[in-house]
Amino acid sequence: MYLLEVRDLTKHFGGIRAIEEVRFRAKEGSIMSIIGPNGAGKTTLFNCLTGITRPTKGAISFFDMETTGLKPDSIVKLGVARTFQNIRLFREMTVIENVMVSQHCRTRSGLLSAIIRSNNFRNEEKTIKEKALEYLELVGLEAYADTVAGSLPYGSQKRLEIARAIATEPRLILLDEPTAGMNPQETGEMMELIKKLQELGKTIILIEHDMKVVMGISENIVVLDHGVKIAEGAPEEIRKNPMVIEAYLGKEH
Amino acid sequence: MFTQQLINGLTLGGVYALIALGYTMVYGILELINFAHGEIYMLGAYLGIIFLGFFTAIGLTSYSLPLALILTFILSVIFCSSYGFTIEKIAYKPLRNAPRLSPLISAIGVSIFLQNYVMLTQGATDKIFPHLFEKAGIELMGTRVTYTQIFIIAASAILMLSLNLFITKTRMGKAMRAVAQDKVMASLVGININTVISATFIIGSGLAAVAGLMVAAYYGLVNYSIGYIAGIKAFTAAVLGGIGSVPGAMFGGILLGLIESFSAAYISSEYKDAYAFIILIIILFIKPSGLFGKTQEEKV
């Protein structure tokens, strides 16, 4: 069963072709990597998948549901969550509040029940908080629940972004360079975390530059270069693919 | 009637455009709505009266009127530019890395301060600008056009053209555009950001001073509160044209002047001040980044 299907996705910014007729599918429960040199259109692809940018052409479907042109919040509701390359936390909120607010689309109490603090409201708040702690434990940040998010160290901020993504109860998680700027030990921990997410039944697509990570955990790799998909396959195939080597190292090699 | 309104509209529009340029230049570089900018224009108008009064008192005006006028003009512009320069140093520079709202509030503070300072020192009543040119003018297609109007239209056009030349051709102008696009990159290629920002305030304030002087001569009356409403309208003009865009501010100013004078004549003059905002809301509804503004997508 394919969870995500991207067909002929194209995005132009004015005259610049950020992505051109990209097509791929992601199997449910798999880990997939999107790699490619800088400016290959990887983040633009993520932005199209999450509704932040509207594609020029093409279609995206999620469990056979057309999501092209939907607004980001509707796509999240369908079960797609993401992290950002340049961390975008709610910096002035505490760590736990960041995770609590991310359950927004899975909760429903309204103005009136918030004012009178109805039973439903109190139960919901309790569940939100418990779940938030659970997600923090998963990423190993439970000890920092009441710290202001902006004051966390870099690696922890990346992990908090993942906790925030999980809190939306997604089936597909898009991770934009999860290990960028991390030391080998942190990278190892991040790989463990990604595998744990897979064990929880989540499908994961990541953009990554660290080939150790890419080759180590992904089942399928899509290679983009100048907005065009130049290869797709298992890590072993990609490693040997002459087109990929050329894209990364230039023709001379 | 039509030609008359056209001339009135162009006169008013030239003034709005000159003030709008100051808003748009500062916004382009600092992303700040310089609320105090309207007060600079008001100070320019007052300085015109003060210096002209001083020159009359020492007898210079009766000795040579053109000399007195030129001196008044130069002194007012120099003073207003200094005000702009000083305000930036005191009230905005310390807040350059502060949250967006801080410099805006600071600007509102400066605006309140200057308005009340002028009210305290010059009184709350209208001040009269000497009637030097009376109602002299020429006949043009059956309507009277005063020399003051011709002067305002011509002077605004010349100033706008020279500003455009300055920005596109000179070193400082190019530096300004570079800083407006990317401050970090500009400083990496050796542009002194502080100098560019100061220059922006000096030029913008100088233009506002000219606008103030011309309005004082045109209407003959000056009040400490004129800066607020003119400032808001000029800002509207800048937004209309797409804030941050220099040609946009010129166009927006003239458009606003024309809209105001025609709608006051043909619809109702009671709501003269409201038309500007109604047009603004309509235009922003159709094109949220103004007429000449580029739609900016936030980088994710």
Next chain:
Amino acid sequence: MNKAVSKTDSPIHRFTHSPFFIALWLALLFLPFKGLKAAGILFIVLFAAVSMLNMFKKYVGTMKGVFSDFKQYLLGRSRIKLPESKTRSIALTLLMSVVVMALPFYGHDYLIDIAVLSGIYIILAQGLNIVVGFTGLLNLGFVAFYAIGAYSYALLNTKLGMGFWASLPLSVMLVTLSGFILAIPALRLRGDYLAIVTLGFGEIVRLVLNNWDSFTKGPNGIGGIEPPNIFGMQISKLGHFYYFIIIFVLLAVFIIRRVSASRIGRAWIAIREDEIASSSIGINTTAYKLYSFAFGAFWAGLAGVLFAAKMQFVSPESFTFMESVLVLCMVILGGLGSIPGVVLGAIILVMLPEMLREVQLYRMLALGSGLVMLMIFRPQGLMGGKGVSFRG
């Protein structure tokens, strides 16, 4: 690095940053407006002030050390007596409520009058705090909603003879609706454009009130508005009105606190912190911005109705742009997003001008320079979190 050092050491730089030059420069700027003598005095005062400031700056490092030691000492103390400090704060709250509740028994009428006005402004400022403080949307024409509330009650009462309790829900609903109507086009816009459109809206409302003579009586305003009734008793005595207002203030603070601590409030704050991230975790940002605008307008409308009932008179003069700025200042002085802070901010900015009545002429000068200094030295306001961010 080297270059910068040599630059600050150059004689020209040292001269232009000397107290003498700064004082001379500023005095010269003020010269045309007040004449030579005043400029001279100004020069001397400024020279002394800047010199002292410079001297102070030298010691500021050591002062900071002493200060933080002291703070550490206080913190250390409070940690030891933590349980006691809670009872102390309860005692303090009790004492304050007694002072507030008993005001009409010992306070002068003048004081009660100011207190009533403070109450109205607290509600108004709390409304703006929802929009600016929580959601991060700058509204420069907030007073328009206040005006619509006040005029709704004034017109319903004087034209249709409707009483306070019948008009209240109607007026407040009308204001909330107008908040919605303004927000729909306005929220398509980026930060500063939003600010200027709300400013324009405020001006349009004021101009309409001022010019639509047949309906609003124009600049003359509407008089003879009835004060509220409770159980057939008219609340016209100041002392009674004071309690009446307190009930509404408590209600506003209570409700806004609860909403801000719910998923709705969290969504607002998330939008303030990062709009793109908010939509990427499933918040419908447009809907919640609308929500915030309308909810803020609701309180402004309530404040407006209370204002009309208190004054028994409304005119466009009470709803100028300066009024919007004043309310914004209350929110910023108190601290964006801080409910107790905004209460404090509103009280201070209503009381301060009254206390400065002696030097009435100079109080606006003080307000202006005070705002600049507040932004430079304490931008987060009195009770705001450190560096509460504001993005457009």
